[in-house]
Amino acid sequence: MLFRKAVKRVQPLVCMVEAVAVVVVLALVALVSPAQATPLDAAMDTVFTVRSADAEDRFLGSAFLWGEAGEVAVTNAHVVGAAEDVRLIDRHGNETTALVIARDPVRDVAVISVTPGRRGLVIADTVPGLGAEVFALGAPLGVEFTLTEGRISAADRQVEIAVPMLMLQHDAAVNPGSSGGPLVDAVGRLVGMNSQIADGSRMFVGIAYAIPAADLSRIVAGLIDETLAPFPSLGMMARPVDRQVAGALAVTPAGLLIDGVEAGGLAEMSGLMAGDIILAVDGVALKQAGDFAFGIEAAVANGQAAVAILRGKDAMVVMLAFGAGEAGEAFGIGIKTRQIAGGNPEQVTSYRLSALGLMLGEGGLVEDVTDNSPALFAGIAKGDRIIAVNGEKVDLGALSALEVTAAVLMLVTAPGGETRHIYLDPWGATEGVRPVGGANVLDPDVVVF
DSSP: OHHHHHHHHHHHHHHHHHHHHHHHHHHHHHHHSOOOOOHHHHHHTTEEEEEESSTTOOEEEEEEEETTTOOEEEEOHHHHTTOSEEEEEOTTOOEEEEEEEEEETTTTEEEEEOOSOSOOBOBOSSOOOTTOEEEEEEOGGGOOSEEEEEEEEEEEEOOOTTSOOOEEEEOSOOOTTOTTOEEEOTTSOEEEEEEEEOTTOSSOOSOEEEEEHHHHHHHHHHHHHTOOOOOOOOOEEEEEOOHHHHHHHTSOSOSEEEEEEOTTSHHHHTTOOTTOEEEEETTEEOSSTTHHHHHHHHHGGGTEEEEEEEETTEEEEEEEESOOOOOOSOOOOSOOOOOEETTEEOOOOOBOGGGGTEEEOGGGBEEEEOTTOHHHHHTOOTTOEEEEETTEEOOHHHHHHOOBOSOEEEEEEOTTSOEEEEEEOTTSOSOOOOOBTTBOTTOTTOEEO
């Protein structure tokens, strides 16, 4: 009897303990079980790694599903290169071989056809401002489906003078392999596509660039509808007219100085020449050198552009179609002596070209360049031919008499016929560029259009 009463008293206590245990277990399960997917998780579900569709199985970069219909994926043109098809793999291991249906190598955008059925990224309602939080999604260094955080550090940044694009600059870490991945806001909406790392380093140094979503939308739609006019190749190399170049030519520091034009290219056929300074396109002055690319892009629909130039001292307009000077004053005569007085050498105030390392032959041909000379570091190579100095045509006699009393700008022709400008400053820093293969290919000021 006593035993039965004791059991009756214990049973409610056991039930209470069991109930508490169930609550504790449920609480622990809630703590350790996966949280509900966040907007960034949903954004990552739209990301692909891109690999070659051949036996080499090369990792190429990143891509992401585009728009609510999810019928295409978007990446950089430099990610897919010339490939006709690629393999796309999502974070869940789903893999498909997809066709590259369009690409714009200048604006660096490619469109890949995919099987519809999933919702892609939606563009953010507003453009992120300075300091806005952003997240870069992709496969940096091949590390798949990685997210990094950063902030917008600058907007409307033209990274390449020859490309009509104003990029978003941010400091979310990206590296090789991040190209083609999306840049999203905190709620997973698309604000851009990661495309470049700051020039001068292959690895992330705190500055990355993304194509803004609005530009990307225009380009992708144009590629799909086949309404986007390709940016023309002009066959022209030019450099900004900075203060140094302007000082040598006695002009205002503005516009682009043409270094050379390709035989048969649009620039040459339109009458543009090495030594011309481009000042405006269709009446719009070049406030910055990069304005030229935007002017050309705007003019493509009309089939031609009116390019205002300065040729020597003459202002003129050249019609650039898409689709298809008198000798100046003598440079000086005689050699100035450089005497030593009081045991201290005078500062050298003038040089002959031979003293700068140039050995010249008929017609201004550079027969040899002295090692470690100012001429070599400026980028002049054996076989070049000097045809103008500070915008004035010269012959061997003028070159032999030339006294360099200030930095000069030389127009030279390479053995293959290409022309380029060389800025030679004997009093400047000796760290310059060494010519490779007879061309000043390391000169960062020269832009190819």
